[in-house]
Amino acid sequence: MKNFFIILAMKILNIILKIFHKNGGNLLGKIAFNWNPEILKYFKTNCPVIAVSATNGKTMTNNCIAYTLKNSGYKVVSNVEGNNMETGIISTLLKNCSLFGKIKADFLVFEVDESYIPIVFKDFKLDTLVILNFFRDQLDRNGEVESLILRINEFLKTYNGNLILNNDDPNVARLGQANPENLNVYYFSVDKYKYATENIKEAGEGKFCPFCKTKLEYEYYQYSHVGKFNCPNCNFGNNEIYKLATNIDLKNRCFEINDVTYNIKGNSIYLVYNYTAVISVCSLYNISTEIIRNSLSTFSLNNGRLEELEINGVKTIINLAKNPTGSNVSLRILNEDDDEKELLFVLNDNIADGFDVSWIWDINFDNLNNVSRIITSGTRAYDIAIRIKTSGFDSCKIEPYLDLTEAIQALYKTDIKKYVIANYTSLQPTRKQIKHFGGLEK
Amino acid sequence: MKEIKILYLYPDMLELYGDYGNIQVLKYRIESRGYSVIIDRYSIDDDAPDFNNYDIVFAGGGADNEQSILAEDLIKYKDNIKDAIKNGVFFLLICGSYQLFGKYYKDVDGNIIPGLDVFDYYTESNPDRKSRCIGNIVIEVELNNFKTTVIGFENHGGQTFNISRPFGNVLFGNGNKFNDTQEGYFQNNVIATYLHGPLLSKNPVLTDYIIKYCLDRKYNENIILENLNDEFENLCREQLLNRFLK
Ligand SMILES: [Zn+2]
Numbered sequence: 001m002k003n004f005f006i007i008l009a010m011k012i013l014n015i016i017l018k019i020f021h022k023n024g025g026n027l028l029g030k031i032a033f034n035w036n037p038e039i040l041k042y043f044k045t046n047c048p049v050i051a052v053s054a055t056n057g058k059t060m061t062n063n064c065i066a067y068t069l070k071n072s073g074y075k076v077v078s079n080v081e082g083n084n085m086e087t088g089i090i091s092t093l094l095k096n097c098s099l100f101g102k103i104k105a106d107f108l109v110f111e112v113d114e115s116y117i118p119i120v121f122k123d124f125k126l127d128t129l130v131i132l133n134f135f136r137d138q139l140d141r142n143g144e145v146e147s148l149i150l151r152i153n154e155f156l157k158t159y160n161g162n163l164i165l166n167n168d169d170p171n172v173a174r175l176g177q178a179n180p181e182n183l184n185v186y187y188f189s190v191d192k193y194k195y196a197t198e199n200i201k202e203a204g205e206g207k208f209c210p211f212c213k214t215k216l217e218y219e220y221y222q223y224s225h226v227g228k229f230n231c232p233n234c235n236f237g238n239n240e241i242y243k244l245a246t247n248i249d250l251k252n253r254c255f256e257i258n259d260v261t262y263n264i265k266g267n268s269i270y271l272v273y274n275y276t277a278v279i280s281v282c283s284l285y286n287i288s289t290e291i292i293r294n295s296l297s298t299f300s301l302n303n304g305r306l307e308e309l310e311i312n313g314v315k316t317i318i319n320l321a322k323n324p325t326g327s328n329v330s331l332r333i334l335n336e337d338d339d340e341k342e343l344l345f346v347l348n349d350n351i352a353d354g355f356d357v358s359w360i361w362d363i364n365f366d367n368l369n370n371v372s373r374i375i376t377s378g379t380r381a382y383d384i385a386i387r388i389k390t391s392g393f394d395s396c397k398i399e400p401y402l403d404l405t406e407a408i409q410a411l412y413k414t415d416i417k418k419y420v421i422a423n424y425t426s427l428q429p430t431r432k433q434i435k436h437f438g439g440l441e442k
Numbered sequence: 443m444k445e446i447k448i449l450y451l452y453p454d455m456l457e458l459y460g461d462y463g464n465i466q467v468l469k470y471r472i473e474s475r476g477y478s479v480i481i482d483r484y485s486i487d488d489d490a491p492d493f494n495n496y497d498i499v500f501a502g503g504g505a506d507n508e509q510s511i512l513a514e515d516l517i518k519y520k521d522n523i524k525d526a527i528k529n530g531v532f533f534l535l536i537c538g539s540y541q542l543f544g545k546y547y548k549d550v551d552g553n554i555i556p557g558l559d560v561f562d563y564y565t566e567s568n569p570d571r572k573s574r575c576i577g578n579i580v581i582e583v584e585l586n587n588f589k590t591t592v593i594g595f596e597n598h599g600g601q602t603f604n605i606s607r608p609f610g611n612v613l614f615g616n617g618n619k620f621n622d623t624q625e626g627y628f629q630n631n632v633i634a635t636y637l638h639g640p641l642l643s644k645n646p647v648l649t650d651y652i653i654k655y656c657l658d659r660k661y662n663e664n665i666i667l668e669n670l671n672d673e674f675e676n677l678c679r680e681q682l683l684n685r686f687l688k
Contacts, residue, residue, distance in 0.1 A: 144458075207454060355577060356595045358638050361460030382678030386643055389674060390463070390470045400674060402681065 003042040006035045007101060010094045026083040029090030040086070041123045043093045045103040049125060050281060051110045053117055053152075054132030056326050058084060060305050061132060061274040062111035065281050068295035072287050074106035084113045086120050107285075114148055118155035128162035128284065130277050134171040134205060135224060135325040136359065145171070145205055153178045164188065164280045166273060167239050168226045174210045176239065186242035188280045189228075190255075193248040193269050195336055196220040196227065202328040203362035209236050222269050223332055224325045243283070245276045250336065260289055263297040266306045267336070270329045304427045306333070311438035316418040318434070320427045322353065324362035330421045335369040341417040343371055344407060345388070346426040347378040353424045357383050365391035372416060376400045377407035378426045408433050445478045446656050449491055451501035451539070452512050453483045459597065461502025461536050463640030468498070471649050475668045477657070486515045493519065493526035497656040503537030503638070510555055513542055520558050527560065530659050532652055533632045536641060540626065540634040541565040541600055561634070563627055565600040568620075574599045579615025579637060580686050581625045585651040593644045593682050594637030602627075602636075609635050614686045631655065644682070646675045 010028045017024045032039050052062040059082045066078035079092040089110055097103045112120055114134070121129075131152075134145055149171055156163065156178035166172045167187035176185045197220065204225025209216055214233040221227035230237040247256045250267040257279055264275055275296055282292050301307070307318045321327035334341065349357050357380050365388050374397060376385045385400040401407035404426075411418060422430040435441040450465055465481060472479045484491045493499060504512070516523075527533060533543075541547050545564040547555045550571055557564070568574065579596045582589060592610060601619040608618070609626025617625040618636070626635035633652075635641065642649045650667050657665045 203457075356459065356597065356638070358460035358463065358595060358640055361463030361466070361640055361643070382674050382681060383644070385674045386678060387463070390466050390643070392470075395671060395674065398674070400677065 002036060003039060003101060004099055006032050006039060007042075007094060007097065007099055011099070014095055023081065024091065025081070026085065026088040026091045028094045029083070029087030029092075032090055032094060033087050038123070039090060040093075040120065042101040043097060043103060043124070044101055045105065045108060047103075047105050047107055048127035048285070049108045049110070050128045050130070051112045051117070051121065051126055052130045052132070052277075053112045053114050055114065055135040055137045055323065056329070057132050057270065057274045058082075058111040058113075059303075060271075060301055061130065061277050062109060063301060064275065064278045064295070064299050065130075066107075066109040067299050068278060068282050068287060068292055069107050069109065069285070071295045072291050075104070076107045076109055077103060077105040078109040079111060082111065084111045084116070086116050089116075089120055114152065117152055121155070121159075126159070126161050128164065128281060129159070130164040130281055131172045131175060132166050132273060132277055133169045133226060133325075135323055136203070136205065136362070137323040149175070156182075160184065162186065162284055164242075164277060164284075166226070166277070167237070167241060168222065168228060168273070170210070170216060170225065170229055170237065171205055173237060173239065177211075186280055186284070187239045188243040188245075188273075188276045189241045190222065190245040190269070190272050190276055191248060192220050192228065193222060193250065193272070195269070195332065196222050200225065202364045203324050209234060211236055222273075223329055226273070243276055243280045245272050248272055260293065262293055265297070265300045268306060268329060268333050271306070304422065304431050307431070309434070309438065309440065311412065311418070311434060311440070312415075314412065314415050314418060316420060316434065316438075318420040318422065318427075318431055320424070321421045322424040324359050327360075327363040327421055330419070331364065331368070334371070334419045335367075337417075338370060339417050340370050340372055341419055342373045342375070342411065342414065343368075344375045344377065344411050344418065344420045344422075344430075345384050346404065346407070346420070346422040346430045347376070347380040347384045348423055348426040349380050350425040353426075360384055360387045363387070365393060368393060372397065373414070374398045375407050375411045377402065377404050377430075378423070381407075404429060404433055408437050412437060443476070443478050444657060444661060445480060446472050446497045446653065446660075447480045447482070447495065448498045448500060449493065449496040450481055450483045451499065451516075452485050452504070454485050455509075455512055456502040456504040456538060458503050459537070459595070459638040460640050461638065464502070464534065464536070464642045465500060467640065467642040467649055468500075468653070471646070471670065472653055474670050486512065490519070493522050493531060494529055496526070496531055497660055498532045498534060498652065499523075499526070500534045501536070501539035501542075503539065509538050509542065513555055513557070516542065516558060517556070520560070523558065524560055527632060530631050532656055533634070534641075534652065535632070535634040537598060537636050537638065540636060541602065543634060544602070545604075547600065561627060561632075562606060563602055563604045565602045568599050568601060571599070573620075575616035575620060575636070577615055578682070578686055579617070579625065580613045580683065581610030581615075581617070581637075582613055583610035583628070583648070585648065588647075590645075590647045591679075591683060592637065592641070592648055593679060593686075594635075594639040594641050596636045597638065598636050609633055631659075644675060644678055646670070646672050 209231035219228040608624035609628040
């Protein structure tokens with residue numbers, strides 16, 4: 001009975017929030033959780049539940065899966081706004097359930113914060129879990145990467161649902177052995193792309209085999225520690241691949257899987273991984289290739305994840321980077337583009353960013369390709385300016401501004417192509433101000 | 443050309459909080475003055491280094507499980523390290539390596555992990571795993587009779603005791619223990635500290651102290667380092683000192 005009233009109260013609160021045009025984020029979930037920490041058990045659904053987790057790329061992959069399933073005519077409930085902790089998921093369920101906690105949908109698709117997988121799916125039956133990658137992310141908040149992986153591994157020991165894993169990230173691929181009895185493990189992989197390297201170029205994690213501690217051997221690295229690896233001692237990494245992306249052509253923004261060409265919006269190797277995961281999930285649920293192709297060619301997040309804008313005629317590419325790998329991926333795209341360009345890097349150290357900004361020293365700023373000027377901003381504008389200077393970039397071409405408005409004005413003094421990298425709490429203010437500057441938003 | 447040789451210990455294991463940045467800052471400030479720098483890396487399974495062949499030995503912090511592995515390895519060089527310190531080789535030890543050079547580290551379960559026993563201090567982990575000294579930190583240090591502030595970031599569960607001479611006095615943050623007045627351990631040619639950031643990135647005076655020390659010792663002179671353009675560092679320090687100390 002108690003749960004019935006919690007849901008009733010939250011439904012009323014949601015209506016009030018809507019009247020005031022407020023989304024509420026994970027507020028509903030927070031209140032409901034405080035009332036009853038076991039509320040998740042109350043929700044009932046008969047449809048498959050799909051979850052996506054990773055350090056980077058959760059939102060994009062999750063939303064693209066939801067988008068593709070919707071395009072197939074299914075009713076999909078998903079936390080597309082990115083509220084990916086337990087309370088965020090409860091919020092999404094509250095908004096979409098009956099007073100008796102029943103959710104009517106064909107699919108539930110959730111992006112889930114890595115550390116919440118064991119918590120959320122303890123009480124909520126999961127049909128498919130997708131894991132893309134593990135990188136360092138705000139260590140002062142989450143603890144270390146290894147302990148996180150071990151907790152997920154523990155959860156997977158008794159999990160028998162579909163498990164879709166990136167075979168090119170050793171920290172992800174290892175999870176396929178958590179439960180040897182699970183026959184529903186699917187690995188995806190991406191073939192070597194043009195800018196793959198023989199040696200690791202950016203800070204990475206997976207150096208040693210998790211099973212026998214032997215140093216892993218890499219045929220090539222795509223980015224960070226993601227690449228074709230193998231343990232010379234126990235053969236870890238040598239899995240049968242369910243979906244392999246080939247003929248990666250970032251210039252023409254396409255790749256192939258099983259001889260079908262997929263066109264995508266965006267030109268990053270990291271997107272190809274996300275979309276190969278999307279294709280893996282969708283083909284498990286027998287979504288037609290044509291619908292997947294159409295969905296991928298039209299899907300974009302437009303919320304600062306490789307968002308492309310024209311600001312007063314100047315091409316501007318904005319990307320979120322809340323950790324070294326996110327930043328390194330952005331710089332890869334910048335370096336793979338031979339045009340002259342200018343960079344704006346916005347770095348905040350608010351609570352949601354993690355107070356510690358020392359991770360910027362794990363970003364590889366060496367040998368930037370045809371970058372004529374760098375503007376820095378955010379509460380740590382000077383820290384990032386020092387970081388870039390120390391990498392050898394001429395300090396006369398670096399302009400730090402604590403004030404974001406000044407930074408954006410300075411950025412658009414020239415009409416050279418712009419790349420913008422912003423961390424977590426700085427992303428939306430930066431987007432907003434850039435759009436405002438370009439007259440795209442009031 | 444004058445040259446500084448750096449030995450970078452366990453770069454593949456002690457690299458948790460951008461500590462490699464310290465090496466980059468040293469390299470930048472040495473090379474900007476026309477000196478050359480050689481950076482040798484040592485990790486498990488590599489040939490044994492002679493610590494006396496270097497001007498600076500640097501080691502950072504790592505994950506707990508990795509730290510116990512390399513404690514076993516490092517102990518092989520105990521005598522060589524002690525000798526190098528006595529001879530005046532500069533040691534910069536951050537966080538985990540700071541702890542490792544002490545008498546011991548007592549973990550949450552009460553297990554004693556023996557340290558190198560080079561210095562007299564010892565570290566005990568906080569019984570509450572979740573409670574750590576985390577946050578921005580500002581300390582006041584004295585280098586060659588010159589007082590200056592050092593800005594960094596601390597993140598440690600261990601509480602370090604029995605410090606004969608601290609690196610600095612805490613102006614903001616925790617220090618060696620929760621709410622301590624003292625931070626780190628210092629002697630002429632040793633700085634052992636919990637400060638990440640990386641430590642040297644925002645503290646050019648400290649970096650130059652180390653560089654000058656090494657050049658003076660190696661070339662037996664009293665070098666005056668050429669001034670560099672520290673505009674960003676100065677702006678950064680001004681901004682952060684205002685923010686933390688007001
Ligand atoms: Zn192995």
